[in-house]
Amino acid sequence: MKRIQKEAGTKDLRFAPEDVLAENLKVIQGAVTPFALVNNVEKHNVIVLLDKNLTDCGCPFVLHPCRNDKSCLVTFPQLEQFLNKLGYTYKLVDFGAEAAPAEPAKKQPAEKKAPAEKKSQAAAVEEKGETKLGIQNTIESNFSSWYTEVITKAEMIEYYDVSGCYIIRPWGYYVWKTIQQHFGRYIERMGVEDCYFPLFVSKNCLEREKDHIEGFAPEVAWVTKAGDSDLEQPVGIRPTSETVMYPYYGKWIRSHRDLPLRLNQWNNVIRWEFSHPTPFIRTREFLWQEGHCVWPTEQQCTEEVLEILDGYAEVYEKLLAVPVVKGRKTEKEKFAGAYFTTTVETFIGSVGRGCQGGTSHNLGQNFAKMFDINIQDPENNDKTIIPFQNSWGLSTRTIGVMVMVHGDNKGLVMPPRVSQVQVVIIPVGITKSTTEEERQTLLQEAQRLEKELNKADIRTKADLRDNYSPGWRFNHWEVKGTPLRIELGPKELQEKQLAIAVRYNGERRTVAWDGNVTKSLATLLEEVHDGMFEKARQTRLTHTKRVTDWGDFTATLNQKCILLSPWCGEMSCEDNIKTFSAEESKAAQSEEVREDARAPSMGAKSLCIPFEQPEGVEGLTCVCKGCTNPAKQWVLWGRSY
């Protein structure tokens, strides 16, 4: 009651007597709910306070509809809408907070000074914001809901009204921008040049290479109209640019002096998939780079394929702190039309699935033959030589992998090198006894530190919004995964020590606030990167099992593992492994092994043939049930995205 009195700004608070209720809300006692406000619109003399807990609770709650012999279920957004319609503002009050252990700073002078009305609006708005709440879903209970909740609440992604397309907000786009800069420099140093080929591709060009188009045709989006006019000839939207670019390669390349031709472009492509989309991971439009190079010899072509793969591994390991396995795809899994495909494979420990991180293809002479790319033999004018091509792509999927690998039940965990904000500074410890001067000094010091760190290229933000409590701000930046949080209070100011919370492992650190502070923080950020990488690497190591007998295969798979198993090289075994593991999983299906709704029926695919082959494959037989062929290679098997 005291709290209500305070929040409503009234004195001498009492329950309303019958007549007052009748006059103002036209309901009897026991039937007073927000719904009764429909009868108060003209008088408009009611102050509405709502318990903050209502907003935290995803499920609907029960209210009487102006009479107490009926009930109805309402969600908080519905209630909010109802109040908006009537023109009522409301104030959210954290009634639970009084009982709960107090946050460092409970009341701030700023809050006190704000007029009640302003504050009420501030509180209401605060609770409407994107990141108002912690993450509701857990990784363990529902991974895919956790994922979508995290990327939306961390303001990486906004859902969009064209299915399979998503808005990449600045917090997500910054990661991509960093990848662009890093990998852009990498290929520039190699000698690859940037260019831009059109979004549209004619039907004629698109269909030139048979295997390739078979792979992509069902997903090509077609423009058939402009304004109100039908186009004479529909144009496709590139799902990738091989068939867009290579007719022109044929035109440009005449002699060995035109080689190598090494082009790259950063663009958007469209693959109109009909399967369930997942932001970043599987979307109808995505951003990527695609490189397309032509070399006179197969060896040079392959060398570049591998140099690019190293670049992709670098993006994952050095920027995103995600370990990868480099390897070659099987014939079944290779790029449509390629001679062979190399890949960096990542591992999502929470669901025990692999995820293809980026691919670099050696196209051999296949496309060159189709698109008349050839040169005169410098040794013999009468002959032509067909050069060798490669193509390679890295997409915004990188961001999704990063989220899945590092995120925890509190939200996103950002690897420092790609985080738009690396360090957030939040003033704490402002209490009733804090003087205005002390408060000002604290805020000024926070800003000074922010400036100093930014000057040293440590991306820092001092969050000084005094209309949000420190606890709210802690939560906000935690959901967004900011690597380091500095809690700056009078104590820190006095002792010249910074209290730091490390997002990825929850550790608390103390760093001397002296002339070396930027250096110390830079070192700490590097340590965070290394720690995150090592944590992810350990997860992958402990979830990569060597299995040589079929008897262990599916059970191990269902322990959220990926498997290194011997394979004879036959595609039929590859198909069978998928089928058998799916069937056995279904049979063994139980709550324990189900990590999400899709998993149980999903069989194991070959993720890659790792370049680093463990010893001892000689003498083993293929892992596939019933196959007695000698094994040729260790293959990495697993469920995958």
Added chain:
Amino acid sequence: MKRIQKEAGTKDLRFAPEDVLAENLKVIQGAVTPFALVNNVEKHNVIVLLDKNLTDCGCPFVLHPCRNDKSCLVTFPQLEQFLNKLGYTYKLVDFGAEAAPAEPAKKQPAEKKAPAEKKSQAAAVEEKGETKLGIQNTIESNFSSWYTEVITKAEMIEYYDVSGCYIIRPWGYYVWKTIQQHFGRYIERMGVEDCYFPLFVSKNCLEREKDHIEGFAPEVAWVTKAGDSDLEQPVGIRPTSETVMYPYYGKWIRSHRDLPLRLNQWNNVIRWEFSHPTPFIRTREFLWQEGHCVWPTEQQCTEEVLEILDGYAEVYEKLLAVPVVKGRKTEKEKFAGAYFTTTVETFIGSVGRGCQGGTSHNLGQNFAKMFDINIQDPENNDKTIIPFQNSWGLSTRTIGVMVMVHGDNKGLVMPPRVSQVQVVIIPVGITKSTTEEERQTLLQEAQRLEKELNKADIRTKADLRDNYSPGWRFNHWEVKGTPLRIELGPKELQEKQLAIAVRYNGERRTVAWDGNVTKSLATLLEEVHDGMFEKARQTRLTHTKRVTDWGDFTATLNQKCILLSPWCGEMSCEDNIKTFSAEESKAAQSEEVREDARAPSMGAKSLCIPFEQPEGVEGLTCVCKGCTNPAKQWVLWGRSY
């Protein structure tokens, strides 16, 4: 005859007697043409020499078809195809060159040493290359042909098989990349964040703002199919992103603390125009950035509009060396749905036309009302406040303007700051008497200098291809517009002086080749930038005429000028000025005033109301024929792209 003998590698050359012709080509004397080779396929004992002039000539030439009482027209590509089909290689010989004044270095040891066969192939390939020839069209005779020839031969653009779409090759894309980096940093410092919104927009969103969609609807491309399936609901491709983004702005923006919202994206947009496309200038797909910001007050919104316009002016003036006029568009010319539009206007002196360089719009509250973007009034909870928006875009049109402003009859002229190669080094003066050691020293020194300059961030390329003559290489880099060419010969090596040719004004400079060489060249490049800017500024100044009487209007316009003329502010006068100037131009049409096919019938549009208004508009009447209204402003009028 001597030349043929030499080129064919034969001795004692004679005309073939009747029997030899009959046996080998099955034709009579007087009927010997390449067509006769159809009868030589088995023997295959003919050496084919073609005059290089054939390749230079765009028009077909006449050949007898194995008999000399018939003739047929053949183009060089057809002839080439014919020879290819038969399996004949040929050698291009510049028979005309013997008479023409010799290039600095005529014969090089390298050429001498190459076996005849290899050299023949080299020569043939050389002539097939993109930049084999100088520019055939002149600015004066046919500007639009000159333009397309320059951008293709300089390897900026390749024509594409979907109309209105073009391939931007590395030499062109580098300019865009530089603009992205520069302007990207500019807005980042302002506090604008990068993001990415989808390519597709639903019909529903697209049609929300009426004026806006009226402006864009006829040009929207629609995807109606994916693979073989018809989409339930067609999706449009963004012509710009206001209607893509603003529904989400409405969702994100709740309180004044969510403002300002300042987002930018670099992307591709589609406007399916049906008028004649011009690469870079008017294309169906183009690359641009689009910024979209929301501010609580109109003043803040306008301040940003102008700060962005300054950024655009900086791109033109500081990077592209193109002067601009900043101003405001008239109501007629403003962006569909905007409150007002500001613009940077450029001037293409060669055709006397203006070209809109980039626009920054204040959208007022118009879109906010349509898309429910509003915040609660912090002073009064019951009220909402509608914020103010702006949007602004700069596209790859910049590159087209740059080409048109600076190019000359020798080809492109690149402003140094955006040129992928700023300095090209070409070894010269290698003669018969040059020893192999001297030659090697020269090449090594060229490479050493290349490395030294690149290290100092002067983008340098040593063109050491000894299969191309120095003259050919001079021409190659001249067509591409490389700002500086260093001609490095034994003399320069000895005297420690660099001989430099400056592309934009044809001047020759000498620079001491000492420890300050990188500094000297960096200074020279700055000088080139300033000189190019000043030249373009002078052109614009001398072609901007102040005209207050209608009697002078059209005649001045037809002298390739833009006009500063007083205007009463009525849209009817704006329409009339366009109509009248078009009619009068048609009437006065003569060879002298026609700069290209489209110009004569084109009337003058208002380019902008310049921010810098000359004095003296008071007391003047509107320039429009018959209008007696007092003038309100000076307006810049002209033909435009």
